[in-house]
Amino acid sequence: MPAPLPPRSTPFSPLPGSPSVSSRHVSRGSPTPDARAGTPGAGSSAATGFGLLGRDDETTYHRRLRSLIDDHLTARRTWERCVSDDAARVVAEISTKARALDDALALSHSAAGRQATLGAALDELEDEVADLADVMARVHKANSRLQMLGDNAQTLLVDATRAKGPEFTMQEAMWGTWTLAQFVAYLGELSGQYVLQSAHLRILARQLTAEGCAPARPSAATAAKLRKRGKASGGGSSDEGSGDESSDASDDDAAGAGLRRSGSASARKLRGKLRERVLEEWGSWRYVVESGPHSGKLLEEVCEVEVGRWAESNAR
Template identity: 30%
Template sequence: MPQAGSPFSSPGAAKANNVLSPFKNSQNAATLLAKNSPTASSSKKANLNNLTQSPKATPAAAAAAAKPAKPSTPSGSGGAGGSGSGSGSSSGVARSFSGASSPYSQRIASLAAAATGHAVFESPLLPREQETTYHRKLRTLLQQYAAQAEAWEEVVTYDGLKHAKQALDAWEDLESARNLGASSSSSGPRPRQWKTAAIANQPAAHDPVTGPGGLKERRMADALLAIERAEVGLADVTTRLDKHLAKIVQTSDAIAALLPDAAKARGLEFAFQEPMWGTWPLERFVSYITGVTPSYVLSTSHLALLVPILLRPKASPAPSSSDPNRVSKASFAREDSASKDGKPADPNAHRRKAFEDWIALPHLETKGRGSMAWFEAVCRVEVGKYLE
């Protein structure tokens, strides 16, 4: 029989010793769960009755007994209460979890089926099995054309700019070397005086800047050697550009020849209206290639004209027959002659302008819808198996 003051005594004693009951909260929680869960199994009630009837129960056992049971799904033949109800609820829970179909599981199942069954994304382009001879020829020629155009632009951008800048810097170094000693005082020895001093073995003949073997001569010699190296490099660049241009023109002519051949063999609709792979017909590919090829021809000729501007001295004005003395004046005219406003003109202004034109390539569109970069992006989505 429970003693007075124990947590499991009569209801009056529990009310009197309300503060001393260590299991009061657990009992209240179990009672509320029992009231709110009409489908609770009888096994939970039996555990609570055993807890209230056992005075030596531990707090851990009481908390475990007060833990709510998982909701069960009644089976078809299971009754309410007893051990049979508990077994029926466990089998119902198992069936409920096995039959559940969450969005995540559906997604995993669909991805697995797609990976094992067919491709997730099917290309809308014409499959390789349906291609004709003209499809294969056009794809090969487009790849060759893009490769030659890219090689042409690389030669211009890398090696061409390198040697053009080398020529411009060499001419600027040469002009700086020519101006060495120009601001010396008038009391210094003149070139004629140097010759006289050299004959007389005077110390004034050995000027470290403007004298024989001085800094001025050494810098001018280095600048002239740099100009010669730039000339060799630009000559090689011009030769390579001509070779790439010849292949570009040859490939362009081969692409243009596909159009009348395809129209004759497979009809006008195939050549001018039917898409080859995606949306572009054969005529549109031919029109673009034949339209952009003259830009490479013109740009190659323009770069060939810029080479002598970068390497040669500025051309002197042609002599006039009415003034015979002008020949000697023009032949000795310096590039740094004074301009009309009285300020000394930049002797390398025309070379700098030629270098800027080399960078800009004014006769070739390098960005936008007329550039090869744009056309290659189109080919990646319009030409089947273009990157293979």
């Protein structure tokens, strides 16, 4: 579990020009904010009027922290692109293809081309399910990186505390107002949000393919058999109801029989409602705070104001 967030009384103003820096957040050996603003070093970062630590005064822990925050931001953006763009598109396609399969199941058994239509719908659905598995693997990779970066931040906190003491990590501001411990706690909480959201998305993906599609999970073999049967029957109407075909469906194609069992109006309605719920929940990130306190956006605002050389490291 990540360390708890700093208390809300922590002095911080996200707007440059109206900072509030408590004396307990300034290093004992550092000049006061006013003094630092009046005598910026040659290598200092800009905006010394805010009392930011000059780059010449940075330690290896400042540089490591800045790199971790930057990498964490990159990993969050990668995760968000995968989920909101690629995965959302595939989930929508699966919903559309599953609805098309349900429409085919609703056709009369004597309808011309029913078997071929079912086979084609299953084939298309299987392709989309495979695409979803690929995208979810990328989401998992980005999620694992966020977890790793959160762990690395904790390691940095331990290393810095051992080398420079708890006052350096718990009391002294790194650049402006936030301490190393505060940055690390915030990164840990953000990582936790994405871990929970990733787990929720995996559940939704399984529900969509297992319960939102007929049969439980489309099979390429099932699709091929249905297409072959549709071609052999010349559209599926002339041999419909024959004993040989019924036996073949139950003995050699249990999945095809499952399709018929799942073709009732009530089953199709339940699947439709589940797909609607998955689509809705996919777009509303339940566990990721998108703005305000505890959000990644707030951390970016803090970094823009007080993390030395942040603009340089984030030139994109």
